[in-house]
């Protein structure tokens with residue numbers, strides 16, 4: 255065991271504050287990582303404040319981790335001391351169910367172990383990346399092939415990147431396709447970049463006309479203000495795939511009506527109350543589908559990181575010190591960030 259300085263919430267009301275946690279000793283299959291950067295995901299805030307009613311305290315959030323390998327176990331061949339490595343949303347899974355067998359650990363039928371707030375239904379808590387150091391089984395550690403000056407902006411790929419990449423791959427987005435991304439936040443801005451790099455014609459849907467310029471800069475070919483019925487109507491029955499990243503409950507029907515026959519609207523934003531009822535006739539008459547998608551498996555996460563390195567894709571970030579996290583949460587709630595906060599973990603040394 256080794257003591258590590260972290261930032262934790264002690265209960266749903268307390269701000270995050272310094273807290274010492276214990277990391278396990280490095281086992282034969284473990285990789286120990288000194289954390290350089292950790293992205294700030296909306297799930298961090300939900301968990302710290304017990305908004306999903308499943309938080310184990312103390313809670314140390316953070317699942318967009320990039321760091322430097324400081325030790326490896328005797329069975330570890332893929333990593334050596336000094337390597338740059340990543341850790342995303344999962345640190346373990348059962349490894350014997352059908353989903354694990356297909357490298358889809360995120361759908362583990364026995365429940366994957368989250369990087370923080372670990373075994374949700376009982377068992378030991380896990381502590382995430384708002385800390386100096388982490389020890390993770392090598393099967394859940396990712397290789398980072400981006401250049402050294404990009405590492406902070408790589409961190410959000412570990413959650414926001416894979417959350418958008420996985421469905422875009424699953425529905426085989428590519429050249430010749432018209433793809434919609436709904437919402438331009440942490441997830442949406444990654445969706446635009448990745449879908450554009452896959453060669454699709456990307457249309458960004460937003461309720462804020464002032465996001466137009468930024469969406470075009472990020473790689474969108476067109477921007478549609480979704481509140482404008484006329485603009486929406488111009489795109490009726492024309493989309494091969496729409497990825498909806500919006501977490502607030504909203505009417506899905508205007509987007510369903512934009513899908514071609516057999517096309518899919520995939521949801522990755524998790525609203526805290528249901529979306530209004532969907533138009534079943536709109537589904538039936540065009541054999542349209544509504545789907546969901548959760549992060550991605552470890553193999554696919556590595557594929558995403560390599561794809562992003564190859565296409566020079568990182569997140570647009572604002573770097574903060576660990577001490578600024580509570581203020582950053584407040585700004586996140588107002589969508590006052592372009593487009594992801596990343597904590598510089600060097601700030602935690604003091």
Ligand SMILES: [Zn+2]
Pocket residue numbers: 295296297298317343413414
């Ligand atoms: Zn996340």
Ligand SMILES: [Zn+2]
Pocket residue numbers: 347348349350351352353354361362363364365
């Ligand atoms: Zn499993």
